[in-house]
Amino acid sequence: MNMNRRQAVAGMISLTSPLVLGSRAFAQDTINLTISSSHPTAIAWVTPLHTVIVEKSNAMLEERGSNYRINWTEAYGGSLYDFNDTLEAVSQQLTDMGWIGSIWEPSTLPLQNIMYSVPFNTQTVDQAINTMNRLNDSEEAMKREWTSQDITFFGSCVSDGYHLFTKTPIEQLSDLEGMRLLGVPVCAPWVEAVGATLVNTGIPAMYGQLQTGVGEGTILIGTGAYPLKLHEQAPFVTRVNTGPLTFGGFGVNTDTFNSLPEDVQEVIAELGREYSIENARLIEEREALFFDKFVEEGATVTAMPDEQKLEWVNRMPPLGQLWADGLEERGIPGRDILVKYMATVQEEGGVPLRDWAADL
Template sequence: MKHTTFALAAAATIVASAAAAQQTITVNIGSSHPEQNIWVYAMKNTFQPEVNRILEEAGGEYEVNWNEAYAGTLYKFTDTREAVQDGIVDIGMVGTVWEGSTMPLQNVTYFTPFATPDHRMLIEIFDDLNVNQEDLAQSWADNNMVPLSSLITDVYDVYATFPVETMEDLQNRRINAPGTSANWLQGTGATPVDGALTTYYTNIQTGVTEGTLSFASGILPTRVYEVAPELTRVGIGSMYFGSIAANKDFYDGLPEPVQEAMQQAAAATSEAHGDYVADLAARAMEEMQAEGLTVRDLPEEEKMKWVENLPDIVQPWLDQTGEAGNRVLSAYFDALRERGAEPLRAWDEGR
């Protein structure tokens, strides 16, 4: 009996010691968009649980207490960089697409349309370039951030109140094309009008615009197809949008096993993000067509007119970014071709 009592007491002591040795790390994680958004979904549903799983399987020395601030509860889409850079959150969705002046190098895809429709390829490319291409890596470091997992869009096409069968159909049309995407309409005769996914429906419904350049996974939840029931598939391309990133000061202060868990979880998140966007885009097409969306492909010869009539829209970006921009452009197009992509326009040639 004494031996049994002693054994039980010893076991309890060991368990208590193990529990006492476990370190809990609080991580503030957030975004400007809700969890259902394509750029946030994998944060909540893959990144967090994967970190938990990896740490638990490693022996449970560390665990994470997640403080979630999704759906813009702490900051809006215009402040994603500052939120992570300044430590408002430790990890967050960073939309570099909105950081044309502070992180211009990351916007290379938006200045080189018709490069690839393969969003999974873009994830793979930018997961690599953000870490291993010196100019991109330095940009993240200069902004006090560590990129973890790349975020993309599916393919941009034309959603409109009218069919587009030839390039002439775009003449004198007003099309929502926010930010850099306005450049894609140069030479088409259409007039770009600024806006966002949240404004397209009202813009088109009220006649401010007659359509938009956008992607299926964004159009479905905003129901823009109800007022723009004509989809012309042009294949302007998928775009690198930004990254899930960590505040560098926070990340550098983490124990190495937690850093490693986050890196492994980030790789899983990239894969899950690619799958989720593909599944959502496919479901979007089915549901929107069931609701009356008409789908057509722009004839190849008309598409090539669009591509070839675009002015040299990458040059202003290169003027802004200098030699670093040239290196990033070259690295990006090298990465595309190494993976078998055939850009419809070689934006890197002659630089």
């Protein structure tokens, strides 16, 4: 049976959240909603909040004959909360919806961080985002991570692979020994395997921390580094490419979502998945552009040889086993999810540098 896009989205709503049919009618046609992010709109996973969710929603409602229009309040760049609070802000209705960064929620959203726990598996953004959207749609344990926080989740966000931005050149892995690298906590096992130390932080704080010497470099995606001009403080760029990774995405407070009229729910849900697709497109486009600009603006860009990447990944401990066993102790099916993740990555065309499920 063929089904059109709108029917598919309606089906997705029924699977991902308790759609309240005949939800309360609004006394007026205007619905006030707030959409937010701790990061600025220059970042590729924040841009579609405005260009997709906000800019397209009212046009779609009008096109479909809805009586409702949304009056949007947009709060980006940390104006409401910082990078540590993206989950709580939506869960506790400080904002109605927004970008949620799972990498700062390793205890609450561990399954959403699987790509950080087992890196070097994907080669394209489509492989990464399709893998995670499939798992979030099909696996009950992954759905529960969102629903337990009163969040209705619609689309994963994705980044390009991670690279090194340092004050001194990296010619061999031993050059990283003893180096303080700024980054998110889930990257700690990566850098510790080559003798570096991770300094926990978020992208908005990195420029100042590099400038003041808190870190001697950072492990970060190129599309996150360029807009904040991190290459001005760390001009040696080593293209590692750990593989594109997902790390949360677009979520709506469930109480807010269930209070909306059905036609508004359908539009938000459809645009939520489109957010995911547009984020992936922007990453591909911007990564190529930004690496050209690094060179144009005086940074020294080199590529880490494949044999060094393979040595790096093989020096890491059995991260898949450690991650899965730790979750099993908490009653979370880490082993099952890891096996399904590795299989799904390969179904999507990914070629992992290491089989992280082999040690289970």
